[in-house]
Amino acid sequence: MSDKKLDLGSWVNDGVQHLLDNYSDGFDSIGGLVSSFSEGIEAILMLPPAWLLIAIFVGLGLWRIGARFAAFTAVSFILIVLTGFWEQTVVTLGLTFSATLISLLLGIPLGIWAAKSERVATTIRPILDFMQTMPAFVYLIPAAMLFGLGRVPGIIATVIFAMPPAVRLTNLGIRQVNKEIIEAGQSFGCSKTQLLVKVQLPSAMPSIMAGVNQTIMMALSMVIIASMVGAGGLGNDVLASIQRLDIGLGFESGMAVVLLAIILDRITESFGTKQSEKRGTLISWVSAKLQRQ
Amino acid sequence: MKAGKIVVENLYKVFGNKPQEAIAKSKQGWSKEKVLAETGAVIGVSDVSFSVEEGEIFVLMGLSGSGKSTLIRLINRLIEPSGGDVFIDGHNVAKMSNAELISLRRRDMSMVFQSFALMPSRTVLDNAAFGLEVAGIGRKEREKRAMEVLKEVGLETFAQMHPHELSGGMQQRVGLARALAVDPSMMIMDEAFSALDPLKRREMQDLLLELQKVHRRTIIFVSHDIEEAMRIGNRIAIMEGGKLVQVGTPQELVDNPANDYVRNFFDTVDTNRYLTAGQLMANSVPIFVHNGVAPDAQVVSQKLQELDKHYAFIVDENNRFYGSISLEKIALLVEGGQSCKLDQSVVKQITPVPEDMPLDKVIARLVDNEGPIPVVGGNGQYSGAISKGRLLTRMQGE
Ligand SMILES: Nc1ncnc2c1ncn2[C@@H]1O[C@H](COP(=O)(O)OP(=O)(O)OP(=O)(O)O)[C@@H](O)[C@H]1O
Numbered sequence: 037m038s039d040k041k042l043d044l045g046s047w048v049n050d051g052v053q054h055l056l057d058n059y060s061d062g063f064d065s066i067g068g069l070v071s072s073f074s075e076g077i078e079a080i081l082m083l084p085p086a087w088l089l090i091a092i093f094v095g096l097g098l099w100r101i102g103a104r105f106a107a108f109t110a111v112s113f114i115l116i117v118l119t120g121f122w123e124q125t126v127v128t129l130g131l132t133f134s135a136t137l138i139s140l141l142l143g144i145p146l147g148i149w150a151a152k153s154e155r156v157a158t159t160i161r162p163i164l165d166f167m168q169t170m171p172a173f174v175y176l177i178p179a180a181m182l183f184g185l186g187r188v189p190g191i192i193a194t195v196i197f198a199m200p201p202a203v204r205l206t207n208l209g210i211r212q213v214n215k216e217i218i219e220a221g222q223s224f225g226c227s228k229t230q231l232l233v234k235v236q237l238p239s240a241m242p243s244i245m246a247g248v249n250q251t252i253m254m255a256l257s258m259v260i261i262a263s264m265v266g267a268g269g270l271g272n273d274v275l276a277s278i279q280r281l282d283i284g285l286g287f288e289s290g291m292a293v294v295l296l297a298i299i300l301d302r303i304t305e306s307f308g309t310k311q312s313e314k315r316g317t318l319i320s321w322v323s324a325k326l327q328r329q
Numbered sequence: 330m331k332a333g334k335i336v337v338e339n340l341y342k343v344f345g346n347k348p349q350e351a352i353a354k355s356k357q358g359w360s361k362e363k364v365l366a367e368t369g370a371v372i373g374v375s376d377v378s379f380s381v382e383e384g385e386i387f388v389l390m391g392l393s394g395s396g397k398s399t400l401i402r403l404i405n406r407l408i409e410p411s412g413g414d415v416f417i418d419g420h421n422v423a424k425m426s427n428a429e430l431i432s433l434r435r436r437d438m439s440m441v442f443q444s445f446a447l448m449p450s451r452t453v454l455d456n457a458a459f460g461l462e463v464a465g466i467g468r469k470e471r472e473k474r475a476m477e478v479l480k481e482v483g484l485e486t487f488a489q490m491h492p493h494e495l496s497g498g499m500q501q502r503v504g505l506a507r508a509l510a511v512d513p514s515m516m517i518m519d520e521a522f523s524a525l526d527p528l529k530r531r532e533m534q535d536l537l538l539e540l541q542k543v544h545r546r547t548i549i550f551v552s553h554d555i556e557e558a559m560r561i562g563n564r565i566a567i568m569e570g571g572k573l574v575q576v577g578t579p580q581e582l583v584d585n586p587a588n589d590y591v592r593n594f595f596d597t598v599d600t601n602r603y604l605t606a607g608q609l610m611a612n613s614v615p616i617f618v619h620n621g622v623a624p625d626a627q628v629v630s631q632k633l634q635e636l637d638k639h640y641a642f643i644v645d646e647n648n649r650f651y652g653s654i655s656l657e658k659i660a661l662l663v664e665g666g667q668s669c670k671l672d673q674s675v676v677k678q679i680t681p682v683p684e685d686m687p688l689d690k691v692i693a694r695l696v697d698n699e700g701p702i703p704v705v706g707g708n709g710q711y712s713g714a715i716s717k718g719r720l721l722t723r724m725q726g727e
Pocket residue numbers: 344345371372373391392393394395396397398399400553
């Protein structure tokens with residue numbers, strides 16, 4: 037390895053070491069913030085008994101999609117409970133939600149900024165490409181170095197991996213708003229903020245919701261991988277099954293992940309579809325709230 | 330202060346770099362195509378000047394790409410002008426601060442779009458209330474006002490629906506309601522009815538004219554439909570390649586088109602259909618005055634024979650129409666040779682037609698009447714007569 041002409045890797049090592057030496061206080065406080073945030077989320081999910089949490093998901097499925105999907109949700113969760121993976125599933129759910137919320141908190145404003153400024157858009161595009169295509173678990177190494185082991189590096193690596201679609205689709209959604217609708221907003225005397233809040237964001241909502249959906253799915257897949265740095269949850273069982281070559285454990289834990297993924301995907305996707313349905317959608321709800329402030 | 334509600338002076342819009350250079354070239358007489366080829370700049374609007382009067386519907390016409398949309402967006406400054414001025418009520422729009430511009434758009438001038446441009450996530454009511462909401466009007470107040478305009482456009486029962494649940498014509502009614510809700514003194518309408526089928530389009534034109542009777546707003550209306558322009562426009566302006574070719578009343582443009590480009594617009598229309606009583610009338614019927622004393626039959630009879638006319642009109646001392654009489658009738662009256670006065674008892678009462686009565690109604694009246702029919706101006710004063718012969722020559726002359 038030492039006969040390499042260009043040792044990019046050692047530069048990165050040096051860079052991370054430099055960060056560690058000089059900014060460890062900063063990383064500690066970020067880590068503390070992320071840690072208490074995710075613990076809070078997990079505590080909320082742990083608060084209700086299993087049946088209540090399941091009932092909430094089944095209810096969501098019934099409201100958003102229909103009776104068949106609600107039944108599927110119920111059967112899936114009961115299966116998870118019976119195979120003994122409920123607790124880990126809730127941990128994974130908590131990790132996913134934490135990482136997703138942080139991703140959206142950072143990603144949506146960044147997407148809005150990119151939509152407003154060509155410079156920002158061209159600057160972040162390659163960064164987003166990099167973030168998405170770098171093999172996911174590579175993030176785990178610097179994350180673990182900077183934040184130690186446990187849930188924090190897991191969540192931070194997940195945020196980096198899962199944020200790009202939220203940025204991209206927010207940017208895209210705002211840019212795709214019909215030109216005459218923007219002109220309508222302007223011609224009725226919208227200020228810049230009003231234009232964003234009353235016209236652009238509500239019109240971009242389907243695209244933004246598609247970004248939210250993708251972010252959740254990517255976050256779920258990443259928090260499983262993040263068990264390598266000790267993030268916990270279903271990933272631990274998947275990892276253990278690989279280490280022990282336990283196909284049975286691998287199947288059970290893997291199936292729990294798949295079922296959770298299907299349920300999260302379908303439910304979040306339903307919030308992104310057009311508001312043609314009679315049931316109120318999150319879009320119309322959110323935009324109504326935005327409009328009425 | 331400038332005369333006119335909206336005054337446009339030497340307005341230019343160049344898309345691309347170095348607009349001033351392109352304007353200079355254009356002033357030297359370069360064509361739009363040449364400027365594009367040499368400098369790479371697209372001239373959207375070039376040296377346009379006109380003035381729109383208060384309460385007028387001013388229609389902008391021109392082929393695709395002639396700069397109509399650009400021009401009207403320069404007026405409310407959705408597009409920044411490259412040169413020239415726009416005055417609204419005497420204030421220069423190009424020099425307004427951002428705050429002044431926003432206040433102009435919120436209070437005085439609203440816009441209707443070809444694609445309707447409704448906000449898909451809002452209900453019809455919230456769409457109609459949009460302008461008021463942006464202006465910071467409270468919820469109760471703006472919904473009340475929006476409901477009133479929805480009533481005006483006949484959509485009050487659809488208030489809680491979403492735009493995608495409505496037909497195109499209904500959606501544009503919402504677009505119109507949204508523009509009317511802020512009660513602007515001016516409206517800009519960019520091909521507002523072009524996306525509608527002919528029947529719906531006519532319906533919307535009627536609605537606009539109906540509303541215009543009540544409020545008399547100053548409207549700039551872009552259209553590429555000449556029939557529409559002639560129906561609703563008080564004046565029409567024709568654009569070509571960013572330049573204004575001709576401005577005038579529909580009749581002026583039909584009678585004296587500035588060039589072939591303008592003439593071509595009117596080729597396809599039966600322009601006769603747009604003739605009005607005022608344009609058809611002439612002074613072809615001799616007038617006699619009843620100033621307290623009715624005219625003498627003998628005198629009238631003699632005069633008519635002299636002029637070789639068959640009918641006479643009698644007006645009162647205030648120049649209001651009093652009655653009509655034919656030569657045959659007078660001949661019967663004076664058969665015995667005794668003198669006779671042409672008063673109420675003998676003249677024929679005819680209800681005069683107003684000058685703006687369209688051709689088809691005039692024809693109907695002529696069919697019902699034996700002789701010529703009198704025309705009166707807006708003040709009720711007699712202004713001319715239309716006979717069947719006169720009508721035919723006028724239509725033939727076109
Ligand atoms: N944003 C822009 N950038 C560059 N060129 C433009 C832009 N907007 C308009 N133009 C050009 O300006 C000219 C006038 O366009 P405009 O849209 O005003 O025409 P129009 O008369 O409204 O046509 P239409 O009937 O098709 O709507 C065209 O040559 C067009 O290509």
